[in-house]
Amino acid sequence: MIRSSRGRGRHKVFIGMAPGVGKTCRMLQEGRELLKEGTDVVIGLLETHGRAETLRQAEGLEQVPRKRIRHQGVDLEEMDVAAVLERRPQLVLIDELAHTNVPGSEREKRWQDVEALLLSGLDVYSTLNIQHLESLNDLVAELTGVVVRERVPNRVLEQADEVVLVDVTPETLQERLKEGKVYAPEKVTQALSNFFQRRHLVALRELSLREVADRVEEETPSAAPLRERVMVCLSTHPGSLRLLRRAARLASTMDAPLLALTIQDPGRFLSREEALRLESCERLCGDVGGTFLRMESPEVLETIARIARERRITQIVLGQTLRSRWHTLLRRPISERLQLLLRGRNIDLHLISEGFPSAADAEP
Numbered sequence: 001m002i003r004s005s006r007g008r009g010r011h012k013v014f015i016g017m018a019p020g021v022g023k024t025c026r027m028l029q030e031g032r033e034l035l036k037e038g039t040d041v042v043i044g045l046l047e048t049h050g051r052a053e054t055l056r057q058a059e060g061l062e063q064v065p066r067k068r069i070r071h072q073g074v075d076l077e078e079m080d081v082a083a084v085l086e087r088r089p090q091l092v093l094i095d096e097l098a099h100t101n102v103p104g105s106e107r108e109k110r111w112q113d114v115e116a117l118l119l120s121g122l123d124v125y126s127t128l129n130i131q132h133l134e135s136l137n138d139l140v141a142e143l144t145g146v147v148v149r150e151r152v153p154n155r156v157l158e159q160a161d162e163v164v165l166v167d168v169t170p171e172t173l174q175e176r177l178k179e180g181k182v183y184a185p186e187k188v189t190q191a192l193s194n195f196f197q198r199r200h201l202v203a204l205r206e207l208s209l210r211e212v213a214d215r216v217e218e219e220t221p222s223a224a225p226l227r228e229r230v231m232v233c234l235s236t237h238p239g240s241l242r243l244l245r246r247a248a249r250l251a252s253t254m255d256a257p258l259l260a261l262t263i264q265d266p267g268r269f270l271s272r273e274e275a276l277r278l279e280s281c282e283r284l285c286g287d288v289g290g291t292f293l294r295m296e297s298p299e300v301l302e303t304i305a306r307i308a309r310e311r312r313i314t315q316i317v318l319g320q321t322l323r324s325r326w327h328t329l330l331r332r333p334i335s336e337r338l339q340l341l342l343r344g345r346n347i348d349l350h351l352i353s354e355g356f357p358s359a360a361d362a363e364p
Contacts, residue, residue: 009118012162013097014127015211017204018196020173020182023127023166024048024095028057031093031125035061044092044117044124045079045110051181061093069102076102081113084122091123098132098150111152128152130208138289143203146195157211165212170201214257228256232317233304235262236274239319240281246352247317248288258290259311263303266296305341317350 014023024046035041043063048054064087067080078101084092094117099110107113114124131140134151141147157163168176174196176182183191214227232247234240244260251258262278264270270278278294285292297303308316316338338349 007121009121009123010161011114011118011123011159012125012164013157013160014125014164014166015130015157015208016127016166017130017208018173018201019049019129020176021166021168023129024054025057026164026166027093027095027125027127028054028061031061031091032057034091040090042084042087042089042092044081044084044094045096046093047095049182050184053181069104071102071104078102078105079110079113081106081116084117085120089122091125092117094124094126097126097128097156098152100150109152111156115156128157130204130211133157133211135289135291136207139207140204144195144200157215163212163215165208167205167208170198170205173201174198228254228314229259229312230254230256230315230317231259231261231304231308231311231313233261233263233319234278234281235319236270236277237319238277240277241284243317243319243352244281244284244288244290247350248290250315250317250350251288251290254315256315258285258288259307259313260285260290260292261295261304261307262293263295263297263300265298267298301337301341305338308342308347313347315348315350317352319352 014027016023028043028046031041031043041061043058043061045066046054046058046063048058064080064083066077067083068075068077070076079094094110094114097111097114101108101110101113107116111126114126117124130136131144131146131148132150132152133154135154137148137151173182174192177188177191177196180188182188210227228251230247230251232244234244247260248258250256260281262281282292293307295303295307304316307313
């Protein structure tokens with residue numbers, strides 16, 4: 001992966017279920033191979049944690065000196081982005097993408113440093129543990145009891161040009177831990193009884209596998225969906241929160257991602273009450289781990305169908321009681337019109353009652 005002569009650099013992320021699976025070593029191995037082939041490769045930031053194998057893999061690779069920052073009377077080190085830019089290599093290797101920089105750094109997060117390098121035209125290889133992905137934060141806390149403070153926005157992974165899963169079995173990772181290949185010996189017992197419990201590793205491994213599988217699926221649009229995806233279509237009706245909760249339960253039952261879609265007519269202004277309802281829906285969507293998407297279009301059904309195709313939706317949840325504009329559009333059976341627009345795609349429709357219609361929504 002060599003950067004183009006102009007434009008944004010390319011980003012390759014090595015992702016895994018937990019520390020110790022081999023992400024950093026894999027990144028260094030690929031960097032060394034490219035160096036042998038003539039690519040100008042440097043290490044922008046490497047965290048070895050004293051691991052002998054990591055140190056061995058870094059041999060022969062140039063490391064850009066770190067920048068010293070004094071914080072609360074202590075000298076700390078961070079990646080020197082300016083020095084990397086001045087050096088202008090073709091490829092920069094950067095460990096621990098989710099790291100929070102020392103206060104006083106130019107940017108708060110290491111992923112923001114990576115973004116700056118990419119915008120300058122440099123290619124970047126980086127590493128990431130699955131638990132640091134923003135959308136999985138609540139789920140990881142529920143599964144492991146650990147609240148992850150350092151997080152990376154999903155868009156960073158979505159915008160990456162390539163994502164490589166570095167995977168081992170939970171048993172292999174636990175064995176590495178016992179052999180002192182992950183943490184210092186005095187930390188092993190505590191790690192095995194907390195974060196590195198087998199059930200935690202199984203759950204984290206599943207999340208990693210699923211994340212990469214989803215990406216593969218998105219890159220091969222002709223392939224059949226590998227998993228369920230639920231989309232709920234929300235209006236400004238008072239029953240929208242209830243509808244969203246029903247869709248969230250459906251998504252949870254199917255172990256599926258949830259997308260909440262609201263479509264507004266660009267020629268119509270929302271009342272304060274309607275705007276507040278949508279804000280409440282957006283907050284609830286975030287609370288249940290879903291994605292909230294606002295669109296403007298006078299063509300409601302066509303937009304629903306387009307988003308369903310683009311996002312590879314398998315389940316669509318709709319309210320039976322809709323505001324007047326929607327109701328007018330959907331007088332014919334919704335299943336017929338929407339299925340026609342979806343051109344025979346295998347998508348299930350769920351019509352959920354939102355409650356009794358108001359006078360404005362009543363059938364004339």
